[in-house]
Amino acid sequence: MTTQTLDTTALHRRFVLTPWSAQASVTMPTIERAEGSYLYDADGKRYLDLSAGLVAVNLGHAHPHVAQAIAEQAARLTYASPQFFNATRARLAQRLSSHAPWEEGCRAFFTTGGGEANEDAVKMARAITGRHKVLAAYRSFHGSAPGAGSLTGENRRWANEPGMPGVVHFFAPNPYRSPFHTDDPRVETARAIEHLELVLTYENPQAVAAILIEPVVGTNGAIVYPDGYLRALRELCTKHGIVLVFDEVMCGFGRTGAAFASVKFDVTPDMITFAKAVTSAYVPLGGVLVRESLARYFDEHALQCGHTFSGHPLAMAAAAAALDVYEREGLFARANEIEGWIREGLAEVAARSAYVGDARGVGAFWAVELVKDRTTKEPIAAWQGSNAGPLPKLLADLRARGVYAFGRYNIILVTPPLTIARDELIEGLRALGDALEAFSCN
């Protein structure tokens, strides 16, 4: 280790709080630069970014077109309060509308990140419907701050409790660990909808403003819902006048093989929340897309949402340039090609390690779920509190082998940049297989 690395490590330990971690346990490399599919640390060691950061760096690192647009914007206008009109912002919103699933179009409200976008979507749905309850799924992540954290359906919610009133959780399908006791996807869908109808009955559907759901579950394990589930959810929302919000913070911008998962699955929500890859994560940006017919409500009623950084010029320029690249390089659809490479690579990984209980996903949005035993499906770590189990050790070994991946408890996300070359992906998955072969969860 160089002196510089040691200095940075010491400074971090002394002055920085790292997210979601017991601070004394954090040992990570010091990243100095990144390009394409690779990160480089202060010692010059290279890491293939198998998770696109936190499933966000869809254009690979440091794409020159986006970097240049940020620099040019910084030289021209770095800030104007969000009430001012701005051409870059207006054109970006127009372009987002053209990629969104609504024929009627949509309007964008910009935030700084995904959690904030979910909170604002809930606020808008409550205003529009005059109702207060919000339903969200277990095994979901919708953000960390108290509002979005209350919507989250797993242990990252617990620290927020009692949290935001009016949030009710329900079970959504999970084919590998069915909450509905079936291996049949059609039965899974039917029972999941029956369960949700019951939840609505007992909560009073006329009190429910919104149902918020990740159309593909993200950090809880790249769970793709069985056919028909999202469509049935749409029908249920329409029947009861409930606003359907798709949280596309992770699955938007090409991750599933289309601009949005709602386009990919041909199911139209009423709002879409986004963040992360809208700028390829180069500048913080999130937002809510509201279908035109609902957005009109705010023509005569004040929108009660606002942030200092809403529609920040640097973020607008970064997103506009990122869209240029997505469109020019055909990246929204490229995940459809990557899907085959990942499927094949993960089948090899699963053949090498019995710890792989399931490898699943869609497009360039995959996860491996690690179990102690394929028959009992006992996870290698319990999903509880601060004991992360053996996964950090496995991920550290993977980094030693030159690959960064993001994971939690017994899930590793395989969500590379959409620009990744096939050889790079093979290199990453081979290292994952090597690390799993050397891994023992005892």
Ligand SMILES: Cc1ncc(COP(=O)(O)O)c(C=O)c1O
């Ligand atoms: C599906 C989903 N929603 C919301 C969020 C929160 O976004 P942010 O961290 O930008 O607040 C995340 C973050 O990982 C996410 O995956």
